[in-house]
Amino acid sequence: MTSTGCHRCHFSFSVVGSPLLGLLFFAIAVLTSGCRTARHEIGQLPAGHSVRSEQLQVISDLKLKLDQPLIQDLIQLRRDVAHELQLPLEGRDVVVYVFGDKTKYQQYLDKTYPGLPPRRAYFVGTPRELAVYTFWGESIQEDLRHEFTHGLLHAQLKHVPLWLDEGLAEYFELPRSTLNKVNREYVRKLGIAIANNWEPDLDRLESLQDVIQMQRADYQESWAWVHFLLHSSDGSREVLLNHLQELRENPHPAPLSTALRDTLPEVNSRYIAHLSSLNTIQPASHQK
Numbered sequence: 001m002t003s004t005g006c007h008r009c010h011f012s013f014s015v016v017g018s019p020l021l022g023l024l025f026f027a028i029a030v031l032t033s034g035c036r037t038a039r040h041e042i043g044q045l046p047a048g049h050s051v052r053s054e055q056l057q058v059i060s061d062l063k064l065k066l067d068q069p070l071i072q073d074l075i076q077l078r079r080d081v082a083h084e085l086q087l088p089l090e091g092r093d094v095v096v097y098v099f100g101d102k103t104k105y106q107q108y109l110d111k112t113y114p115g116l117p118p119r120r121a122y123f124v125g126t127p128r129e130l131a132v133y134t135f136w137g138e139s140i141q142e143d144l145r146h147e148f149t150h151g152l153l154h155a156q157l158k159h160v161p162l163w164l165d166e167g168l169a170e171y172f173e174l175p176r177s178t179l180n181k182v183n184r185e186y187v188r189k190l191g192i193a194i195a196n197n198w199e200p201d202l203d204r205l206e207s208l209q210d211v212i213q214m215q216r217a218d219y220q221e222s223w224a225w226v227h228f229l230l231h232s233s234d235g236s237r238e239v240l241l242n243h244l245q246e247l248r249e250n251p252h253p254a255p256l257s258t259a260l261r262d263t264l265p266e267v268n269s270r271y272i273a274h275l276s277s278l279n280t281i282q283p284a285s286h287q288k
């Protein structure tokens, strides 16, 4: 265990909820570009090819077609997120920049957002743009599903609490075909933690304000809260959906944990029971 923020190979960086940071990055962009307006002068954003489908715009170095599985998967993801979370199919565009290779991607990030830890993909939300940055590579589908989910949430909600932002992005990054939407690695690790008397703590997750504070275990726990809320009962699902509806109008509603405690007594026990039930599900073809 190290003390350096996120252990995943990607995570989001959102400045939507932080005007100060947004200003800071805008200032950096202006300073490094030597130009007040034109985005293409800031760095080497992909500009060669573009495809669009409603809220999704993909701008890439390599030519991508609308009927390509990667693009179709994102189009479907947008529908799935809206359907599952009962959010409308509308809102600001999310612009996905796909660099031709990792070097170009890294050069752009170093120049535009100096100091960010190296990650395979980033979501950056500002009042100007909801942007996803990544490069063509073998993890692109998973990374884009994760980061595009951040973009869709920020397009719909006034504010997205960090733990929920990451929990939902982790939830939706799994391929559509995933059995019971279960991240097996997370369930296994959480099972070990529970066996060692670990206790879930949603209040603690809700207190995290900066993605740098989020450890790998926090991503796991956030994912599991989302899975629990969406799948354990109608009541738990209702708590999450109501909270999301509130966030469409109010950037700082009462924490979800408050409604959860009111609705579901002994919620931590239920959470642990839910995770334990997931641990017993094995895919039909699974063999050790």
Ligand SMILES: [Zn+2]
Pocket (backbone or CB within 6 Å): 010, 011, 012, 146, 150, 165, 166, 169
């Ligand atoms: Zn993320």
